[in-house]
Amino acid sequence: QVQLVESGGGLVQPGGSLRLSCAASGFTFSTYMMSWVRQAPGKGPEWVSTINPGGGSTYYADSVKGRFTISRDNAKNTLYLQMNSLKPEDTALYYCARYGARGVIPHRGYWGQGTQVTVSS
Numbered sequence: 337q338v339q340l341v342e343s344g345g346g347l348v349q350p351g352g353s354l355r356l357s358c359a360a361s362g363f364t365f366s367t368y369m370m371s372w373v374r375q376a377p378g379k380g381p382e383w384v385s386t387i388n389p390g391g392g393s394t395y396y397a398d399s400v401k402g403r404f405t406i407s408r409d410n411a412k413n414t415l416y417l418q419m420n421s422l423k424p425e426d427t428a429l430y431y432c433a434r435y436g437a438r439g440v441i442p443h444r445g446y447w448g449q450g451t452q453v454t455v456s457s
Contacts, residue, residue: 338362340432340448347454352422356451358415358432366410371436372417373447374428381444382428385417386436395438400426422455429453 344356356372372384385406386395394406405418415432429450433442 338434340434342430342432342448342451345430345451345453347456348422349457350423350455352455353418353420354422354453356417356419356430356432356453358417358448360413360415360432360434363434365408365413368434369436370406370408370415371433371442372406372415373431373433373436373441374426374453375431375450376425376428381431381441383436383439383441384430386438386440387415397439419453422453424455427453427455 339361341359344354348354367389369386369388371386373381374384375381384397384400387406387408391408403421407416430453431447431450434446435442
């Protein structure tokens with residue numbers, strides 16, 4: 337059974353940082369492209385970032401480039417998203433997802449349950 341379990345969300349002030357984690361199980365994590373997707377209240381999903389199976393290639397939405405860093409630890413079956421210089425417009429539910437590519441949102445059936453990130457003073 338495929339499982340993606342996100343953690344690390346919370347409330348942070350503008351300019352602050354958070355590190356999201358996604359624990360994967362039920363599939364061969366090291367062979368899959370992995371992505372982060374976010375959805376703000378009342379808006380559609382937004383592709384955030386994607387990483388290739390080996391971790392050597394990463395892709396970012398223009399809205400987060402230079403502030404967010406995607407990474408993975410294949411030995412731990414875990415995906416990460418380091419988020420720095422957070423802005424109120426980064427407030428959203430953040431989902432870990434299997435598959436994805438630059439600018440491509442994976443099908444919702446491949447997402448985890450999400451973790452809430454709120455950026456507010």
